[in-house]
Amino acid sequence: MQQSRSHHSLFATAATTRYFPAFLAVARYQSFTKAARELNLSQPAVTMAVHHLEEAIGVRLFERNTHGVSLTSEGRDLIPTAERLLADLEGAVRKAAVPAEVSQKQLRIAAVHSVAAKVLPEAVARFVAVRSDVRIDLHDHSSADVWRRVKSNKADLGFASVTVVDPQLTFTPLFRDQLGLLARAEHALFARPGRIGWDDLAPFEYIRLSGEVASGMIVQMLDLPANVRTPSYEASYNTLLWAMLHEGERVSVVPALFAPDRTASGLAFRPLHEPTVWRTVFAVTPVRRRYPPAVDNVIGLVKSVVAKLAETDPAVECL
DSSP states (O other): OHHHHHHHHHHHHHHHHTTHHHHHHHHHHTOHHHHHHHHTOOHHHHHHHHHHHHHHHTSOOEEEETTEEEEOHHHHHHHHHHHHHHHHHHHHHHHHHSOHHHHTTEEEEEEOHHHHHHTHHHHHHHHHHHOTTSEEEEEEOOHHHHHHHHHTTSOSEEEESSOOOOTTEEEEEEEEEEEEEEEETTOGGGGSSSOEEGGGGTTSOBEEETTOHHHHHHHTOSSOOHHHHSOSEEESSHHHHHHHHTSTTOBEEEEGGGSOOHHHHSEEEEEEESSOOEEEEEEEEESSSOOOTHHHHHHHHHHHHHHHHHHHOTTEEEO
């Protein structure tokens, strides 16, 4: 009888895990619509998955109202368990499906845009020159998505601009770069002698890049010009931001390594002062999962590339 109950419990747990992606997506966005978009499902399908999960475990996970949804206390308590079970399940499936000798020949890296665009191309090229037998799988993500990919075993190594308290992840500071003005190379502010301060941005239309770490850091600052605190525009992608900056005298604030090449883009970057603000970039690795030896090699090469950049750019510093 005890064995039967154990088997039933195991089956119930396995059955409910298929609803976890929908639950975690709704919890993350506080929206069934946005969760459905991320999962590439219909909204009714996501709603039904959450409903089935609530029925299976016998508690209400979300409060629904006219303004959207919010987590109940039971829902908040379930998040770390759901994330851990999904990560363990995905890791077990991947390990069973891919032979060990094959998995050692692939290195999956998730990185924020500035690292993916400015640092990893040279670091990866130097790595492949020595280890041509290893295939590099590189993805460009936000910091939050970098954490999730490493945690769920979808990436062996991550580079993120923001940390989170998570016992399954290790964040190692690698380098930092200064926040500064990004605008057309011919912008009036670049013609001024001396340093550019935050107050100098006040007369111009300000564009914020949604979801970028710099935007979050800026919001927390005091005594910002009104146009920076309440932007005229918000761009979803870096390419859209760059295109919008070409029109008129618009300005934005980004980390130094985020700025595109001046010659190719027609945009210029200058560090901002009063105050000087830095963004730190971290290597993200799993705590309990054994990762490929190549991870340490790539981290060392990233440090080397950044050290070379720092020699000519005072807005970049190794840690």
